[in-house]
Amino acid sequence: MVATALDILRERVILASIKDVAEAAGVSIATVSRALSGRGNVSATTLAAVRRAAHELDYVVSASASGLASGRTRNIGVLVPMINRWYYGSVLEGISAALMREGYDTTLYQLSKEVDQREKVFSDFLLRQRVDAVIAVNVELGEAEMKALHALDKPLVGVGGPLPGAPTLFWDEEAVAALATEHLIALGHTRIAHIGGSQETDQDFHLPTRRRAGYERAMREASLTVDDRLYLGADFSMAQGYQAAKQLLGHPVNRPTAIFAASDEMAIGAMLAARDLGLQLPHDLSVIGIDNHELADMFGLTTIEQRPHQQGETAVAMLLRTIRGLEPAQGHPIEHRLIVRSSTTRPPA
Amino acid sequence: MVATALDILRERVILASIKDVAEAAGVSIATVSRALSGRGNVSATTLAAVRRAAHELDYVVSASASGLASGRTRNIGVLVPMINRWYYGSVLEGISAALMREGYDTTLYQLSKEVDQREKVFSDFLLRQRVDAVIAVNVELGEAEMKALHALDKPLVGVGGPLPGAPTLFWDEEAVAALATEHLIALGHTRIAHIGGSQETDQDFHLPTRRRAGYERAMREASLTVDDRLYLGADFSMAQGYQAAKQLLGHPVNRPTAIFAASDEMAIGAMLAARDLGLQLPHDLSVIGIDNHELADMFGLTTIEQRPHQQGETAVAMLLRTIRGLEPAQGHPIEHRLIVRSSTTRPPA
DNA sequence: GACAGATATGTAAGCGTTTCCAGAGTGACA
């Protein structure tokens, strides 16, 4: 019988257990466990022998057995409301890369819109004793959910959203929004519109409200009137940003000279709308967004940078401090940075 | 001492074990296991008693213990090259939602660009016996990696990329590209440019090459000459699509009347470039992409739809068939659909 | 050279399940 390429693939490996390693190295299984896990004293020669045996047998510790015996799983649960948006994808990439570097697995719990599915995450999935800790990304939790999370009695870190009772990496949303607005004010704009969140988006996370508050504060501090007709809600997507901008710019009276959008995607939508209306950018209209989305550079969009990948990495670092029993990390604000590109300029004379 | 809101959160739950449930229900632990897992015979009354006891004690089976004893983990490993792109995020959402519905956890293995990290996925992470099966999304695996994957001897399903020896959900890339090209030909175009992949992108997955082949086949079948000057490589991003289109359209001689881009993002970049050059769309230039990206609708982009969320769901269904011991699913092509919007029209007279 | 303290190793008791096996009970049938 001729071995085909596929036959070779089928070549199956019998997994070695700690016992096999112990025999091969000529020591007890307790010593193997100590040598490989780095807990307890092992002489240098024994350590070397065990390592070599383990390597030759392709031994990898069984997660179930180790987890059952020790209560540690080397696995972290990550709670996200969705995955296929640039922000969440980037945070996840950061988290997953950092965890892998530290030898941890990442298991993903997407909080579905379907209520019973969402409930199951808290009542079943997280209770299976599969994770050592939880990172919650930008999720607004109900009281029962918070209780369930804390009842796990496992380290917990929040990213983005507020997470009562747990260290959280948060953006000072108000300050960020104020900064964006102040940038426009400093350029001389007075009629500044804001495209923020809608009723709907605000239920998920209160961020739009806080950004709007920052915008209004900056306006007032500059003694500019806040005109409700210059506020429009949208769902943070490019398409709705486009719609909202058309609405704002199409009105014959008192057209704004600048738009502050609560996300880069909406800001880009606004730029496209202005162009379609025949406005010259940035001469006739300045636009600023928030995120430093990967598309911002291409559109020359002035924005405020948040680095989601970095946030994911930082959250992992905070979590590991706690897991390793170091003084637990404190929640703290994420730094932000204004990136000025070509989409903002002085208002037309 | 007054209980604050945070104190309430700290209220800790002692986890019940199967023994507690057995005592509460007045049966043996073996019976509880049978009742709750649905394996083996249990009388209706016993079943009810066990269920009630389990519910009252908030009992959830320990993943480690169950995994150790049975070898089943109720956890699926998902291999992806990256996360923060619309396509991957959407596939992941589909996979994760479908798995959760079935009571499975999803653990994420992002194949890093760093070689040693990538190697660790195959040599350590996947061998920890933490997963029951693996879904590989659009990853081009080396021979050693394929061997490692098959050596796990666990069900394996591929999405997108080719996965020798495992059922794969794949796109007929050539047919899709040919269809896009034929759409333009049918409208009367003869000078059709193609923006495809670059050397670099092709190393990751051979998809750009196959798409180019489809384009050339369609051209030849229509007796049109394939002009190498009408091919440009890019990295599938909007920015590089923009650059490539500027290059193609800026040339004074023999400007193409249509562009087929191998991704919607590149196609949108091309549309923006054309606009910036003062061309009237779609009159002066037709553009077609591939993906039906979430932005395609807003830009009126004609495209060929692939539904990544759906693909994720389907992959899970295929996997579960195998896990459950049903006749394992066969790999098969994903259906595709031409969606005609306003970005394509007849060439200028 | 005796002894304390540190270091290295082995023994064995879990960890919380699943599942094989045996035995008890039940009903059908001759």
Place this chain on the structure above:
DNA sequence: TGTCACTCTGGAAACGCTTACATATCTGTC
């Protein structure tokens, strides 16, 4: 009434580790 087949249940042996405890060996000190 005895036998067989079937359903239901419990006892107990895994599953592959970690770790408390006991023991043995090695330092250095006086």
